[in-house]
Structures are given as C-alpha cells and as structure tokens.
Amino acid sequence: MVLNIENLTGGYSRTAVIHDISFNIKSGEIVGLIGLNGAGKSTTIKHILGLLNPHAGHIEVNGTRIGEDTEEYRRALAYIPESPILYEELTLNEHINMTAMAYGLDEATAWERADKLLKMFRLEEKGRMFPTHFSKGMKQKVMLICAFIVEPDLYIIDEPFLGLDPLGIESLIELMVSEREDGRSILMSTHILSTAERYCDRYVILDDGKLLISGTLDELRTGMNMPGASLDELYLSLTGGARSNESTHS
Template identity: 70%
Template structure:
C-alpha cells in the first residue's frame, strides 16, 4: 500500500474533529476525498502530512510512519495546497531548484523533468519571473510544477482546480492520469464532482468527521440504490442534504 490510515482520530485541540477514519490507497490510483465544508477533509490531509499529531490511530506512507523516520516518510509525498505558497524573492527557476534540493534530485533529473512540465503549463518562458508578476492561476501552476517534478509515490492535492483556467484544468487532469499510468497515486480533495467523476478511480466520502463511504462510482450507486446516478446524486443521497461548496 502507498497510504494506510487505520482508525485515525484527531484534530486541532483536545476535542477531535475526525473520528475512527480508515482507508488505504494502492499504487496507481486516483482517489477523490469528498465532503461538506468542515467535514474533516483538510484535517485528515494535515494528519497525513504530519502537521497534526493524531489522538489515536496510525498513518503509514510506503510502510513508514512519521514517528519512525520523518524524512523518509515525507520524501514519498508531494503536496499541493489549495492556496499557492511561494517566496516572493525567488524566481520560478529558483523555486524549482529549491524543491529539487529538498528532495535530493540531481541537476540532470531537474533538466530532464522540468521542460515537459513548463511546456504543459505554458510557463516555459517564465523561468526567471518572480511571483509578483504571476496571476493566481500561474502561481498555482508553479506549485504543480514543483510537486510533479519530484515524482513521488503519493501526491496529495487540495482543491486542485481553483484558480486554473480550462486549459490548465485539462493539462492537470492529463498529467494526473499520466502519473497514475506510471503506478503513482493521488489523493485529491475537491468539490467539483462532475470533473472528479471523469477520472477518479475511487471516492472516499467524509461527513461530520467520519468516513461514510469508500468505493468506486458503481459501488456507491449500488450502496445508494441510484442506478445510473451521477457522483453528485450519490453524494447528496449519502450526506442526506444539499451539497455545500467549499
């Protein structure tokens, strides 16, 4: 397993936000993490990243726990947050090189990998540009390039389509499918369910801090009795109400 979460309970204080959550991600899967605003998706992601300490339960990435070896644990992951986090004093080229140093990539690996990514996101003429000259969508593309250049076993992406134009969304989807075909895995939080339905292999649905469903769309249709239902239909039936966007 790439990611194993066993009976995870946790949150930001003594009062837990998520309760007894368990799920696994295998190699070569794109998993949609779905839930209402405040359901516990971001809290779950922060625990996986090691930014929060669990109250109970265990998380393993490539069979490693963060307690046993924090560097080995995090080296297998690439993270793309909902809002871009960039250093205003560093150019795009310097962001790429800083990421490469953090993950131990060689200069040869950087040169081989960055060209296709820069061209895919139409930033190949912006390597010496500072973030102050980028739109929000361009800043998001910088984050994507820095994550995908690492080629980790597990990508964790929080609301990946926010700020991206239609071409950027399509480029990201193509890249995620390409990475899946190389046996890498993606855990993605999103509220754009119609888009997620096109390419996710499986969905984990969280409601009020608890996992309420885990399965493929056909499995979720069978669970809800909605033969032929869309992911939106299934989601609303499972959560018992109107879907609130995040």
C-alpha cells in the same frame, strides 16, 4: 499499499475534528476525497502530511509511519495546497532548484522534467520572474510544476482546479492520468464532482468528521441501492440535498 489510514481520530489540540477514519490508496490509483466544507478533509490531509499528531490510530505511507523515518515518509509524497504558497524572494527557476534540493534530485533530472512541465503550462519564458508578478493561476501552476518534478509515490492535491484556466485544467488532468499509468497515486480533494467521477478510481466521502462511505462508483451505487446514479446524486443523497448543493457551488 501506498497510503494506509487506520482508525484515525485527530484534530487541533485536544479537540477531535475527525473520528475513527480508515481508508487506503493502492499503487496507481486516483482517489477522490469528497465532503462539505468542515467535513474534515483538510484535517485529514494535515494528519497525512504530519502537520498534526493523531489522537488515536495511525497513518502509513509505503508501510512507514512518520515517527519511524520522517525523511523517508515525507519524500514519498508531494502536496499541492488549495492556495499557492511561494517564496516572494525566489524566482520560478529558483523554486524548481529548491524543490530538487529538498527531495535529493540531481539538477539534470529535475530540469529534464521541469522543462516539459514549463512548456505544458506555458511558463517557459517566466523562469526569471518573481511570484509578485504572477496571477493566482500562474502561482498554482508553479506549485504543480514543483510537485510533479518530484515524481513521488503519492500526490496530495487540495482543490486542484481552483484558479486554473481551461488549458491549465486540461494539462493537470493529463498529468494526473499519466502519473496513474506510471503506478503513482493521487489523493484529490475536490468539490467538482463531475470531474472526480470521470477520473477517480475510488471515493472517500466524509461528513461531520466521520467516514460515511468509500469505494468505487459501482460500490457506492450498490451500497446505497441507487443503480445508475451519478456521484453528485449519491453525494447529495448521503449528505442532505440542500446543504450539499450549497457547498458544491461554493
């Protein structure tokens, strides 16, 4: 099991935002984390990253809890946030070098991987540029390149398609599918349910800080007695059509 979350309750300070959440991700899976704004997706992700301390329950990555070996735990995962976070004083190439050092990658390996990704995202001529000259989409591509050179066991990607052009989206999907085929795992938070339905192996649906249901699309259909339903139809039925529709178009 790459990621195992058991009975997780947590949030900020003493206020619990998520309650008794349990799910797992196996090797070579793409799992969609689905929910309305405020459902608890970001809080769950922050707990996985070790940015928040659980009130109850525990999280393991490759069988290790963050308190047991923080460095091993964090090197097993890479995080791509919804809004790009880059250092304005570092060029694109320097971001790649910094990422390699942080994860203990040798320079030759890092750049063998980076060169392919730079070409894929059409940034091979931008290596000496600073983020102030990048669009949001270009910044997002830099975040993706830095994450994918690491080749961790677990990727955590928050709203990965926002800000990307169609070619960027196609390249990202190609990368995710390739990583899955190589046995790596992805937890993807997204509102684009049609894409999630096409590429995710399983789904975790949250609402109001609680786990509503999890499983494959067929398991969700069976559990909700909605044979043949799309993920969007299942989601709307679970969370209430009017407010869900508002969120999925936000």
